[in-house]
Each structure stands twice: as structure tokens, then as C-alpha cells.
Amino acid sequence: MSAGALAVLISLLGLLKGADEALYDQMVTRLVPPPEAPGAILVAIDEPSLAEFGPWPWPRAAHGALVESLRAAGAGSIAFDVLFADPGDLADDGAFIAAAGPDVVLARDVEIIETPQGRIRTEVMPLPELIAFGARTGSVAMPIDFDGAMRRMPAQGGFTPEIAQRDAAPDGARIAWAGPPGSYPRVSYYQAVDAKASLPPGFFEGADVIVGFALRAVTELDGGVPDHFRTPWTPRGFGMMPGIEVHANALDTLRLERWIIPLGHWFVVLAAGGIAFLTAWATSGRSAALAVCITLVAALTPVATSAAALTSGVWLPPATWFAGAIFGGIGQTLRDYAHERRLRATVTTAFGRYLSPALVERLAQDPSALKLGGEKRHITVMFCDLRGFTAISEAMKDDPEGLTRLVNRLLTPIADAILEHDGTIDKFIGDCVMGIWNAPLDIDNHAQKAIDAAVQIVADIDRLSETIMAERKAAGLTDLGVACGVGINSGPCVVGNMGTSDRFDYTAIGDPVNLSARLEARTKYYGLRILIGEDTARDTNAHGLIQVDRVAVKGRATPVDIYTPVCALTDDATVDLAARQSCAFGKYRSRDWAASAALWGELAQDAPIAAHYSKVMIVRSNNFAAHNPCEDWDGTWQFDEK
Template structure:
């Protein structure tokens, strides 16, 4: 039975933290991990999102009412789009983005009308398609028909890049993207964006001001004055009823809001969001990989510090607190620092270290409790064993100095009894056990620790391994209980003997108190929890002298000093003991003498001299 040393446990904590850090770092390279981090971004980036910029674009929606009002089948004639461009320009729009790809010629007159409407304030959508084959990957760029570009319009790539789960979270990697080209048309430079920059969304579908296409064709009739003045107009498909993830929709995509709403967002509105991210620098930068690794290490180190001394309910509370702190820190960094620093790694590094070490400590504690229970169940009462098992730290292994009270009990005349039964050793063993059982019960019920059995003798002590302020009283009470326990056994033996000569037991008990060394005594392979010291030797001597004074119990002077206010004592004698230069005073319990200790008395009981009552 051995508790882990502090150094050994600290090494275990350090190893656990290192394993947690390495595991989290390796897992962070996997696709499922990154998907989970993306989901965290979806949730946190949509909690209390920043307000929509006041000067943001207006979406001109090709929607259901427009189809109904115009009565046209898609694709609409391009002269209709020409009319829209002119109407928006006259309404004061600062720039116009047509999120429609005019890649093939159509009606010649309609194409010419649209080309005539083009100008430097118009941006048209282009596209890139990546075709992957076994031989090679081919990138095909789809541009507007030349006549539109020759008319003064610009072309910008409206292609977007979806994450592996089909969700749009990142700014397009193209320097000539659709939104960036619109900004160029108004003289604003799009800032350089770091690789993998994330889009800050402002709300679910239809968050941006949206005007039906047919209304924008005749703004004087359908719109309040100056609705479009100074605003960027982005034209594209945008249904009034946002399509669902299950149903899908043309030019509609999942964004960070989709997990909350279950709805897709129109491409035109996404282009408006990308434009505001670029124009106002609202995009979110991903934290460098090295910083993420450092955060994982920090999480593991903080957990190691938290469990460096011990684990317990505080470990669970600390882990929950760490989860909350990392989550709040991530939200604040995301919202105000515009940095995506995933909290999953440091959180799991902290929780993994704390819980793994907690599990190790729990297993070690259970093992120690079992060891304590196994080691002391034969020597302590069940209640004391349970207390010791619940708190093994109360047992100082390896030896300690303590003031204890020691009891020795031996059977008088046992040699004669053994000699008479030498031909039946099994019966002798059973007889000894019948006596030792009640004697042991008396010790355990009084809260004592049975040190050992020496043939027919018992050694026990109190105030170790658990504290017992009344150890001297409990030891003497145990001795009295042992003396009383002999008589019922003697009656049983007399009844069993019938007309034969019965075996009759008598015992002697010696009790003494003093400072001893208590702990595991023995070798590395076999040891016992025992006590050593001069007080132990004196208790053994007192037990041996009981037969000289005709009393079954003798108590040392130090024990008497502890109990004289609780138990009536009688001074028996001052005796010389082997190993002691001076005589020691010995006492017995007054009730055993049949006298009350209220005055000096003398007795004619055989073998007793100089009896004096306690003053």
C-alpha cells in the first residue's frame, strides 16, 4: 500500500498534458475537426452580428412579382436589362452590378440595346469553371460577350468558393471578383485580403434592402424619391420566399445563417455582403496556424497547472469554467478583433488534460482505498476502515511519532490447556478462536487497531492510524469489555463439559500510554502496520504482572493520568520493570477490586499490596 509520490504524480501530469496537446494538434489537421470549427464559426459569427452598413448596396431582385408583372419567360430579353440600367442610372445609383452572365449572343437588337446602356458604372458577372479529369485539371473562364465590354462595362468574377460542407464562409480568392470590381467602378480600392478570410454576415435572407426588378424599372412610380440615389444596385435572382436547404434553389447558397434558419441566401445578396466586407474591412482573418498550435499548448499547460496538486470536484468546475472562458474569449476576439481563433483546440487540450488526470487520480485513489481497506479490515472496526478509505491521506505511511495507548492481553494458564489438548490440535485451534473472537470484537468496538495475534495473546493500540482524543479511556474500556467477555465463554464451556472437568479461561490485560513510532514495519515484500517504543514494552510488562497482583487489569501511570477524571482507579504498587532505572506506578480499575476509591484502603486479597485510592 503506497501513495504516489508528488514528483511521480507531477511527471504523470506533465505526460498527460503532452499527450493531450499532441492529440489535439494532430486531430486539428483532419477534415472532421475543421468542419466542427467551421460550425463553431457559424454559430458565434451570427450571435449579435454587427449592424448592416448604412451605405450598403441595394438588391434589385429578379423575384416572383417581377415574373408576374413582366409576363416574360427566363431568360428575359436583354433590352429589358438595358431599360433597367438606364432607370437605375437616372434614379441616382452610384454603381450597377448585374449578377447575370451574358456569355452568348442573343437577339441582335436586344444585345445592341444592352451594349448602348453599358458604361463604366456597370459591372457584369463573369465565371470560372474548374473541370477535373484524370489527365489534368482545366479552368474555363466565361466572360460577357465582347460588345458589352466594348460599351464600357467591367467584368468581375462572380464565382464563389464553398467549403467542403457546401457552405459559403470565405471571401472569393480572386483579385478581380465581382464585388471588388464594383468597388473599382466607384473609385474605391478593395483591400488585400489574407488567404481564407471569412465573411462577416449581417443577417438571414433578405437582410439587405430589396427592391423588385419591376419596381426598379419605374422607380418614379413605385419607389420613394431618392431611394437609390448614391447607392450601389446589385441585380440578381432573389426570390421573396428564401429557398430551403432541402428544396434548394437557383443561385442560392448556404451561409453561416443557414444552420439557424434552414434557408439559403440569394447570390445577389451574397455579393452585397462580400462588397460590404471589402469596403468596410469587416471580413474576419483566420488566426495563423502557429498561433493555434500555441493556444493548444497553452490550454494543456493551464490544465496541468490546475491539476498540479490534486483533482476533485474543482477539476470539473474548472473544466466547465475553462470552456466558458475560451468560448467568451473566442466571441470577443471574433466580434471586436475580427479574428477567427478557433477555441476547440485549447478547450479540448484543457478539458482532455484535466479529465484524463482526474481519471488517473480517481483510479489511483480507488486502488489506494482498496489497499487501505484490505490492509486494515482485519485490524480496525468497519467504521474506522471506511473513514480511512475515504481519506487515505489521514494515514501517514512509513512511520510517524504519535502518542498512543497500547493494550496487551494474554490467556492465563494457556500452556497447561494446550498441553492437555496436544493430541487434538484442531480442537485447540477452534478453542483459541472462540476466545479470540469476542476479545477482538471488544477491541474493534472500542475503536482500537489490532496490531497482531501472538498465539493466544493480542496486541492492540488506539490513536493510530486515525486520531482518537480519548484513546486512553477507550483502551481501558476495551480491556474491561475483554474481561467481561470471558465469562460467557466459560459458561458455554462448562455446559459443554457436562460431568467432566471444564476448561476455564482467565486473561490478563496491560494498558499503557506513551509516544511511539507507528507505521509500516517489515521488509519491502512483507510488512505490517505496527507500533514500536518503550511504551509498548511497558504495556507488555504490565500484562505479565497482572498475575502477581491478583487483578486482571493493570494500567500504567501515563494512562492513569489521562483517564482518572473518567474512570475510578486504584493505585496498586510501584514496580521495577526490566529496562527502566526507576520504579513505575501501576494502577487498576476500582470496580475490579470491589472497592470505591474514596479513601486509603488496604486489602487482604492474595498478592496485592500497598493499594491506595486515587486522591
């Protein structure tokens, strides 16, 4: 809308009128064909004639002789583009007066002078005696445009309407040019005075003859040219055109009704506003390259339309609606660019604290990859909770600032590991962090990346815990051990903005989220740092994982196999932990309780990290040995608490 308003304003102010006229000059001289045959012959007061008759002014008897010679040669009309306002020698004037008749048109001039008191109109007429025998008069004053060029037809009472003896062209009509200077037949004055001897028979037969100045020495743009004028051919390097040839062009335009009618200014205003709006609409949301192409096509449309209309005798000034198309295209492109910048800033602000810098950059480059408002995606979810935090809070209850710094210090490696492995930090829940993978952007191998992040978190928290304990010991404070538990699961969830219309967060909901939280809580029971659901294990082909148990958590009827990374139980490559655990768990599920308990006992000795887990499974095997489970037992352990 702003581009359209600007285009309309420019049109109303006429700021591009000069551009319109420059385009018109180039088009009209190339596209408008000349008449089949020139309808006027020029008799030039030129250098050869000055050499023949001497300096100007010449005796008026010579003009009388010219009239008689042209009349005898069959000229249809004889028009003088010369003012004969002052009386001369009586005998000399008499020869011209006697020759002047109804077929003669004499020049008169009208001059308008603007004064502080008002406008003064001065009309210069030929001698009354010259029109006493029927000679006609016409104003040789031609409309001159603001840039000094002649383009428009004369008004009623002008020189050419009087020669043609018909009404003037419509107001504002323009001349259809026959060609550059020199396009009309021209003879020297001295030749026309003796036409019978100097020119071929029938040369003037039926022709309209225009007599006036055409001096070659003054055909350039020197600013002081008498009776030579700027026309549409001048910008193309053809120089100034003699006034008699301008009249000849106007005469043919009028005689053949070839004039060019400029369309009303209202059309330009509407066209400028309309094309600006259409271009803005067409470029909205387009890529920069496509927007440029659309804008160029829209901008060339006014020029092409004007060119086509000009060949039909109608002038549609194109510059303003050309500018409207440019304004519309550029304005909309800038608006889209600003909108994209705002959107990128919004995305960066919204996700910069939750995504890795690389993912934020991907979102900023392609915001369309972000679908807000809820979408179903297959994601991997992690819950990571700090262990021993209650004891820490109790020990530091008198130092809340210190407790806050410690919590932030502990949560930092967790958040860093999630981001480093292309995850998204969903939220912080006290001393717990929720992370998700494969949302809001597609992430390859997201299940494995979540597992890798969990392994790094466990290692980083262990190192940080040792550092904190050393610092507290050095300060004489109570020793505080810190650990963490991680639950991971994968599956289809709904992710997006959840909450109310006023307050919402980007998060995920679904059964995989709930199971991930349950698995994190069960790490305490098994004494393991990481528990992984079977869907995540399936997504990674269980590579580097060992099955820990088959459980049914509270609130979920379907049992699920749970796993943990081998590297979370031992860093000794010589211990074939996976095979031994698989064997022990196989004995357990086949109800060979003694064998399973014995195998887990050996496992606890070789992998101390798995000692707590092994003890849990040994106690469970011994209990089942004393009290066999039901016949349809499939190895599932039922948890009645969260």
C-alpha cells in the same frame, strides 16, 4: 497528457469543425457590428418585375435600358449577377452591347468537375460582344463551406474584387455581414429601369448597383432555391439570402477591409493541447465540486476569447480547445477518482483486518486522515497474553491442527473486543495480542475504551475457558484451564509503518508501549487480570480504578503507580473494595505494617478474586516489619526481572 493528446488528435482530424462553424455563425451575427452605411444597392429580379416584363428570360434590350437608367441616375458601377453566355436576337443583344461600358461588370462562372481521369475546369464567359466596349467580368462563384454555407470572401478575379477594382481579401478571409437578408436597400428591376420617374432623386448617386434574382417565393430552405444561399444568418431563422445580397456583403467587407481572418490551424492544435494540460493540472486533487467549477471556467475561456477576438476581426475556432478543457477536467477528475478508489481499496485491505468496520469506513471516506510513515500521537496501548498456553501446547503436542484451532478460538474474543471498542489490532505475537487506540484515527476517550475492552476480554475468556473445559471433559480429555493477563498504558508514541523498504508493519514504538508490556507480565505476580499504568488512569480520572502498587520495572528508572478496575476484583456492589484497598495501601505506605496486613487479610476474605494479590501484599508487609526499608522509601517496589 492523455487528455491533451486526445484534444490535439481531434483538432488535427477536424472532428469538431462543424461545431466551430455553428459557434461562428452564432457569434458573427451577434458580435460583429454592421457598416455605418450600406455601400451597395440591389436591383432585384423579383415577382413584381416578372409581372411587369413577363417570364424570364427578358429581352436584353431591357438590360441595356436598365444600364442607361442607372448610369443617368449617377450609379458608380453596375454589376449583373446574371450569366449572358448565349447569343440571342442580334438587334436585342445590340442594345445591351451598346450600353455596356467600363462601369459595367458582367458575371462569369467557373465550374470544377472531378472525374476519374482528373479535374476538369470549365469557365462560362459572357458574350464577347458584351465586353468589347470595356465591360469587365468577375467570377460569381463564391466559396462554399462543407456544410453548404457561404462565409468566405471570393478570391482574386471574383465578382466583388472586380466591382471594387481592388485586390481580393487575404486567403481564407471571411465576410463581415451587415445583417440578415433585407439589410441592403433593394428596388425592383422594373423600378430601376425608370429610376427617374419611380425613385427619389439621387437614390443611386455614387452607389455600386448589383442586379440579380431575389424572388420571395424561394427564400426558405427547400433544397432547390436558385441563386439563394445559406449564410450564418440562416440558422437563426432568417432563411436563405439572395446571391446579390451575399455579393453586397462581400463588397462592403472588401471596400471597408472589415474581413475576418481565421487564425492558423496550428494555433488551434496548440491551444487544445495546452488548455487540456492546464485544466488537468488545475483540477488535480480538487474536490468534485471545485473540479467541475474549474473545468467550466476553463471550457468557457475559449468561447469568451473567441468572442473577444471576433470583434477585432480575428476568428479563433473554440470548439476543439473547449473540448480540450472538458477532456482535461473530466480526465483528471476520473483519474483522481480512480486513484481515490485505489487508495480506499489499499486502506481497506491494509486496515480491514486490524480496525473495526466503522473505522475502516472513516478511513475510506477520508484517506487524508491516515498519515503513514511515522507520526507522534498520544495513544493507549494494550498487551493481552493467554495464561496456561504452555501447558495447553504440551498437552496438544500431537494435535497441531487442533492446537491451531484452539488458539484462533481463544484469540478471536480478544480481537473482537479491541475492534468493538474502536481499537486497532497492532499485531499477534504467538498467544499475545497487541492493540492500540487513537491511531491511525483520532478516538475520543481512547483510554477508557481500552479499559472497557480489557474488562470484556477477561469476562469473555473466562466464559470461553469454561466452555472449553466442558467440551474436553465430555470428550474424556485432560482438563485445561485458560485465562489471560492484560497490561494497559497511555502516552506519546511514534506510530506508522515500521520495518524495511520491502517489509513493514503499521505499529507503535515508545516508552508507553514497553511499560504496557511490562505491566502485562506483572499480572502473574499480583494474580490480577488487568494492570493499568498511571497515565491511563490519569486520562480517565481513575474512574472505577483502584491503586494496586507503586513499582519500578526493569529498564525504567522512573517509578509508576499501577491500577486495576474495581470490577475486575469483585462483582459484589456491597463490598466497598476501593475504600478498603485505599486504606490498606495508605497504611502500607505510612509503614504501619501490621495494620496494612490485617486490612488485606480482611479484603481477601470479602473479595476472593483479590486473595492472591492480598497475600502478596501481606507477605511484603510482614517482611518490611522484620526488615524496615531505607529512610527515603516512598512505597516503590523494585522489579529486577521483566
